[in-house]
Amino acid sequence: xxxxSLYKNRDALRSDYIPxxxxxxxxxxxxxxxxxxxxxxxxxxxxxxxxGKTGTGKTAVTKYVLMRLEEKASKQxxxxxxxxxxxxxxxxxxxxxxxxxxSLGLSIPFTGxxxxxxxxxxxxxxxxxxxxxxxxxxxxxxxVRNYGDDLLYELxxxxxxxxxxxxxxxxxxNDLKFKEFLDPRVLSSLSEEEIVFPPYTxxxxxxxxxxxxxxxxxxxxxxxxxxxxxxxxxxxxHGDARRALDxxxxxxxxxxxxxxxxxxxxxxxxxxxxxxxxxxxxALRSLPLHAKLLLWSIVSLGEANSTGEVYDRYSNICRxxxxxxxxxxxxxxxxxxxxxxGLIATxxxxxxxxxxxxxxxxxxxxxxxxxxxxxxxxxxxII
DNA sequence: CCTCCACAGGAAGCGCAGGAGT
DNA sequence: ACTCCTGCGCTTCCTGTGGAGG
Numbered sequence: 362x363x364x365x366s367l368y369k370n371r372d373a374l375r376s377d378y379i380p381x382x383x384x385x386x387x388x389x390x391x392x393x394x395x396x397x398x399x400x401x402x403x404x405x406x407x408x409x410x411x412x413g414k415t416g417t418g419k420t421a422v423t424k425y426v427l428m429r430l431e432e433k434a435s436k437q438x439x440x441x442x443x444x445x446x447x448x449x450x451x452x453x454x455x456x457x458x459x460x461x462x463x464s465l466g467l468s469i470p471f472t473g474x475x476x477x478x479x480x481x482x483x484x485x486x487x488x489x490x491x492x493x494x495x496x497x498x499x500x501x502x503x504x505v506r507n508y509g510d511d512l513l514y515e516l517x518x519x520x521x522x523x524x525x526x527x528x529x530x531x532x533x534x535n536d537l538k539f540k541e542f543l544d545p546r547v548l549s550s551l552s553e554e555e556i557v558f559p560p561y562t563x564x565x566x567x568x569x570x571x572x573x574x575x576x577x578x579x580x581x582x583x584x585x586x587x588x589x590x591x592x593x594x595x596x597x598x599h600g601d602a603r604r605a606l607d608x609x610x611x612x613x614x615x616x617x618x619x620x621x622x623x624x625x626x627x628x629x630x631x632x633x634x635x636x637x638x639x640x641x642x643x644a645l646r647s648l649p650l651h652a653k654l655l656l657w658s659i660v661s662l663g664e665a666n667s668t669g670e671v672y673d674r675y676s677n678i679c680r681x682x683x684x685x686x687x688x689x690x691x692x693x694x695x696x697x698x699x700x701x702x703g704l705i706a707t708x709x710x711x712x713x714x715x716x717x718x719x720x721x722x723x724x725x726x727x728x729x730x731x732x733x734x735x736x737x738x739x740x741x742x743i744i
Numbered sequence: 745c746c747t748c749c750a751c752a753g754g755a756a757g758c759g760c761a762g763g764a765g766t
Numbered sequence: 767a768c769t770c771c772t773g774c775g776c777t778t779c780c781t782g783t784g785g786a787g788g
Contacts, residue, residue, distance in 0.1 A: 455772060470763060475771045478764085649775090668751065688777060693752065709752080713786030716750030 367583070367617050367624060373576040374610035376603040379421050379428070384572065385565045386422050392556050393426045393531075400441050400493055400529075401433060408517070408551050409531040413558025416601030419533050420499055422558070427495060434493075443495040448504035454512050457504065458483065461496060484519060487526035494528045501532040502539035510547045517550040561600030567592040569602055570609060578613065583624040587612060590629045611636055641725065644702050645733040651687055652695050653740045654678055659705055660723045660730050667718040668693065682743055696721065 372378050399406040413419045427443040434441035444464035451457045458479045459469040465486050469479055487494055519528050532551055540548055570592050574583055595605035611632040616624040658674040672689055679686040699705045708720045735741050
């Protein structure tokens with residue numbers, strides 16, 4: 362509170378911030394614009410598929426173009442609207458549709474209706490108010506992998522039942538393979554046009570960071586070297602702009618808390634560690650009870666134990682503390698979730714005559730886990 | 745070459761919560 | 767009050783499998 366703030370506009374570093382200029386994406390902007398242009402003449406436009414790795418600007422560019430489109434359309438008195446749903450964050454078909462409904466100004470209870478009922482309401486709204494809808498499905502590969510292509514099929518052929526309105530779809534995915542799961546009819550309808558977002562090069566990433574840093578920080582409250590370092594650290598694998606921006610923002614926060622006059626390289630290095638640690642703490646804290654119990658069993662056992670040994674330890678802990686225990690099937694499920702979170706490392710090995718099992722090792726320090734779990738009301742009293 | 749251990753992981757379904765319509 | 771809907775966490779039942787020892 363004592364020092365002056367280093368930020369002019371902190372929001373400019375948030376990953377969902379959409380700047381007025383998106384450098385190095387002019388080609389993609391025009392492509393999307395051209396694909397959607399027919400809407401401005403009141404005619405149909407193609408469905409669209411957009412690919413690119415995380416942090417390549419897919420979402421930002423799409424939203425940017427659609428906002429412009431909405432503006433233009435409303436100036437011309439056309440009823441064009443866009444609906445957005447991130448299918449991974451929504452999580453279920455129902456919640457995807459309820460996102461869509463909300464974008465149309467329809468309020469839908471978060472549970473209770475049949476999916477077909479929600480879909481029906483959406484269609485009748487589109488129809489009765491003669492809307493042209495562009496539906497953006499972000500991380501569409503999640504939807505397809507977990508629920509198949511039924512919903513997409515319904516959506517692609519919804520137009521037949523919409524004499525007054527029109528619905529077109531933009532799918533965004535960071536994975537090309539998901540097309541294999543699609544019915545050929547859905548695929549051909551969905552991918553009338555495809556646009557690829559290549560990763561940013563190290564140079565481009567640096568330029569983007571400079572731009573944003575200029576918007577976010579006061580003049581001379583950040584050094585050039587620290588911006589370069591952010592770009593280098595975050596972009597080393599594949600030009601992920603989101604990670605680079607996050608890093609820059611956290612570096613600023615670190616510097617501010619220290620009361621430093623400007624953001625320097627040492628702050629960036631601290632920020633890298635801080636991001637990693639925050640991610641861990643959050644992952645640990647939000648674990649459900651039995652996942653915590655399991656992780657505790659694994660951590661306290663130490664190196665490389667088999668599934669059977671871990672399950673024994675886990676059931677002992679449960680019995681001793683009067684907690685009802687889960688079946689082994691469920692436990693394997695939880696174990697693979699812990700694995701996915703990077704909290705444990707598993708290795709499938711075969712001991713021939715003596716069976717096949719997973720060797721399970723913790724990837725987190727016992728002390729660290731203890732610190733976080735101490736605050737849990739149930740497990741805190743056990744450890 | 746076959747067997748068989750000690751699990752992995754797929755499929756189905758159950759019970760509950762939370763809600764709508766009637 | 768009753769029926770019907772979905773999501774979620776979980777169980778039950780099941781089939782699949784790499785390789786040491788027979």
